[in-house]
Amino acid sequence: xxxxxxxxxxxxQPAPPTLWLKITHGFGSSALGIKEGGFSYFLLLFYVTVVGxxxxxxxxxxxxxxxxDAISDPLVGYWSDNFRSRLGRRHxxxxxxxxxxxxxxxxxxxxPDWSQTGLFFYLTFLAIAxxxxxxxYETPSSALLPELSRxxxxxxxxxxxxxxxxxxxxNLMSVLLFGVxxxxxxxxxxxxxxxxxxxxxSCVIFAAIIVSSMATHHxxxxxxxxxxxxxxxxxxxxxxxMFEILSERSFIVLFIATVLFSVAVGLNTxxxxxxLKHFWGLSEFQIFIWTSTVFLSAGLALFLAPMIGRKMGKKxxxxxxxxxxxxxxxxxxxLRLFGLMPENGxxxxxxxxxxxxxxxLALIIAVQMLSYAMTADLVESNQLRTGRRNxxxxxxxxxxxRKTTQGLGVLAAGLILSAIAFPQGExxxxxxxxxxxxxxxxxxxxxxxxxxAALFCLSRYTIDKAQHEANLTALSNRAD
Numbered sequence: 001x002x003x004x005x006x007x008x009x010x011x012x013q014p015a016p017p018t019l020w021l022k023i024t025h026g027f028g029s030s031a032l033g034i035k036e037g038g039f040s041y042f043l044l045l046f047y048v049t050v051v052g053x054x055x056x057x058x059x060x061x062x063x064x065x066x067x068x069d070a071i072s073d074p075l076v077g078y079w080s081d082n083f084r085s086r087l088g089r090r091h092x093x094x095x096x097x098x099x100x101x102x103x104x105x106x107x108x109x110x111x112p113d114w115s116q117t118g119l120f121f122y123l124t125f126l127a128i129a130x131x132x133x134x135x136x137y138e139t140p141s142s143a144l145l146p147e148l149s150r151x152x153x154x155x156x157x158x159x160x161x162x163x164x165x166x167x168x169x170x171n172l173m174s175v176l177l178f179g180v181x182x183x184x185x186x187x188x189x190x191x192x193x194x195x196x197x198x199x200x201x202s203c204v205i206f207a208a209i210i211v212s213s214m215a216t217h218h219x220x221x222x223x224x225x226x227x228x229x230x231x232x233x234x235x236x237x238x239x240x241x242m243f244e245i246l247s248e249r250s251f252i253v254l255f256i257a258t259v260l261f262s263v264a265v266g267l268n269t270x271x272x273x274x275x276l277k278h279f280w281g282l283s284e285f286q287i288f289i290w291t292s293t294v295f296l297s298a299g300l301a302l303f304l305a306p307m308i309g310r311k312m313g314k315k316x317x318x319x320x321x322x323x324x325x326x327x328x329x330x331x332x333x334x335l336r337l338f339g340l341m342p343e344n345g346x347x348x349x350x351x352x353x354x355x356x357x358x359x360x361l362a363l364i365i366a367v368q369m370l371s372y373a374m375t376a377d378l379v380e381s382n383q384l385r386t387g388r389r390n391x392x393x394x395x396x397x398x399x400x401x402r403k404t405t406q407g408l409g410v411l412a413a414g415l416i417l418s419a420i421a422f423p424q425g426e427x428x429x430x431x432x433x434x435x436x437x438x439x440x441x442x443x444x445x446x447x448x449x450x451x452x453a454a455l456f457c458l459s460r461y462t463i464d465k466a467q468h469e470a471n472l473t474a475l476s477n478r479a480d
Contacts, residue, residue: 014222017148017158021215025144026161028094028212030169031205032138032399035105035130037170038201040269042177043108044410046194047123048417051111055422057120059414065127066408069400072132073139074242077396080140081226081389088220089392090140094213097137102206104129109198137209138399143391144216146376147223150472152465156309159373164302167365169208171294173201179288187284188273224389245390246397250461251378257457258371258401259408264450265364266409268329271416271443278431279333279440280353281344290350293358301365309370313464314377318370319455325363326451332356333444337437372398377463380471384478416442 017025039062047053076093083089108126111119145158181193246252276282276290308317332353335341342349375398376391383389416422420438422431463471 014148014150014219016151017154021148022158022161024215025141025148025158025212026165027215028137028141028208029162029166030208031101032134033166033168033170034173034201034205034208035101035134036166037173037269038105038108038197039127040266040409041170041174041272042194042197044270044413044417045188045273046109047111047119050189050191050194051119053119053123054116055414055417057116058123059411061120061124061127062410063408064124065131068128069131069135073135073396073400074246074393075238076135077139077143077390077392077394078238078242080143080392080396084226088223089226090144090223091213091217091220093136093140094209097133098206098209098213100133101130101137101209102202104133105205106198106202109201110195135396135399139392139396141212141216142395142399144219144223145395146379146389146391148216148219150380152377152468153306153310155376156314156370156373157306159376160302160305160369163305163365163369163372164298167298167301168295169204171291171298173197173204174291174294175288176200178284178291182284183288188277241386241388241390242393244386245382245388245393248378248382248385250381250463251394251397253457253460254371254374254378255397255401257454257461258398260450260454260457261367261371262401263408263412264326264447264454267412267416267443267450268409268447270410270413271439274417274422275333275439275443279336279436280349282350282353286350290354290357293354294361297358297361298365300362301369304362305366305369305373308366309373314370314374315458315461315464318367318374318458321363321370322367322451322455322458325360325367326448326455328356328360329364329451330444330447333440337440337444371458374461374463377468377471380468380475381463384471384474412446416446 043062044055044058047058048055080089080093083092085092087095104126108123108130111122114122142162145155145162148158149155177193177197181196182188182190184190184193186193246255273287276287282290304321305317308321311317312320332341342352375394378394379389379391382394416439420435420442422435422439
C-alpha cells in the first residue's frame with residue numbers, strides 16, 4: 001500500500017439515493033450533454049458551412065484543446081480528491097464553473113467576422129476555455145456517484161440517469177435547432193439560428209450546473225473527507241500517486257475502450273447531419289424527425305441498461321449489447337456502397353433509417369451507461385491498494401474520454417472531409433456522387449474498426465459483482 005496518505009474520513013454506507021436525487025444529480029449531466037452535442041453535431045457544420053472556416057483548421061483547433069485537456073483533466077480530478085473546504089471536496093468546483101461555462105459557450109456560437117487565422121485562434125481559445133470549465137464541473141459532479149451508493153447494481157441506475165440526461169438534453173437542443181431555429185428558408189445556412197441556439201444552450205448549461213449542485217448540497221456532511229497526507233506536497237508526489245491510481249489493469253483497458261468508443265461516436269456525430277442531408281438526401285423536416293427519436297432511444301436505454309446489467313453483470317451486458325450496436329450502425333452505409341439499400345427518395349428509405357437508428361442508438365447509450373458505471377467500481381479496488389479514494393482522478397479520465405468524442409472525432413471527420421475535397425459553403429448544393437461514395441467508404445469501415453477494437457479492450461476488464469463485494473468487505477474489515 002502507498003505510504004503517502006492515510007485513508008480519508010468515511011461516513012459508512014450512505015443512505016440509499018432517492019429517485020429525486022437520481023434525477024437531479026443526473027440532470028447536471030445536461031451541461032456536458034449540450035456541450036458534447038454542440039461540439040459533435042454542430043461545430044463542424046457551423047464553422048465550415050456557415051462561418052466558412054476550413055474544416056482541417058476546425059479539427060486542428062479541437063485537437064489543440066484536447067492536448068490541454070490531457071493535462072488539465074487529471075490535475076482537476078486530483079485537486080478535487082484532495083481539496084478541503086466547508087463545502088467538501090466537490091461542490092466548490094461545481095459552483096465555480098457555472099458562469100464561465102455558460103459565458104464561453106455563448107461566445108462560441110457568436111463568432112466575429114474575422115479572417116481564417118483570426119477565426120482559428122478564436123475557436124481554439126474558446127474550445128480550450130469551454131473544455132476546461134466543463135471539467136471543473138463534470139469531474140467533481142461525476143465523482144459523487146460512488147459516494148451516493150456503494151451498491152453494485154444501484155450505481156448502474158444512478159449512472160443511467162446521468163447518461164440519459166446527457167443524451168436527452170443534447171438531443172433537445174438538436175430538435176430546437178432543426179425544428180425551430182433553422183426552419184426558415186435558409187435552413188442550415190441560417191447564422192442567426194445558430195446564434196440564438198448559443199444563447200438558449202448557455203442558459204440551460206448554467207441552470208443544469210446550479211440545480212445539480214444544489215440538489216446534492218445536503219449530502220456534503222456525509223461525503224468522504226480527503227485522505228490525510230503523510231508527506232509534503234510536491235509535484236513528484238502528485239505524479240507518483242496518479243501513477244498508482246491509473247496503473248490498475250482494469251482501469252487501463254476500460255480507459256482505452258472508452259477512448260476508442262468516444263472517437264467512433266465523435267466521428268459519427270460530427271458527420272451525422274452531412275450524411276443525412278447529402279448521403280441519404282433527407283430534408284430538414286426528415287432530419288428533425290430523425291433527431292427527435294433520440295428521446296425514445298435514451299428512454300429505452302434507461303430501462304435496458306440496469307435490467308440487463310442486473311441479470312448478466314455490467315461487463316457481460318456491455319459486451320453483448322455492444323456487439324449488436326456496433327455491427328448494426330455501419331450496416332446501412334456498407335449496404336449502400338454495394339447498392340443494396342433503397343435509392344434516395346424511395347418511400348421506404350426514411351422509416352428504415354429511423355428504425356435502425358432508434359434501436360442502434362438505444363444499444364449504444366446502454367453500453368455507455370454500463371461502461372461508465374464500471375468506473376465507480378474501480379474506486380474501492382484502488383482504495384484497497386493505495387489507502388485513498390480517488391473518484392476524481394478516475395472520473396477525470398472518463399470525462400477526458402467523453403471529450404475526445406469532440407477532439408479526435410471532429411479531427412477525424414475534418415480530415416476525411418479534407419481528404420475527399422468535400423465542398424464548402426455554396427458549393428454544397430453540387431456534391432458529386434463520387435464524393436458521396438468516397439465519404440461513405442471512409443466513414444463506415446472506420447466506425448466498425450473503432451467499435452470492435454473498443455469491445456476487445458472492454459472484454460479485459462476484471463471487476464465483477466463478486467469482486468466488488470469482496471473489496472467492500474475487505475475495506476470494512478480494515479476499518480474495524
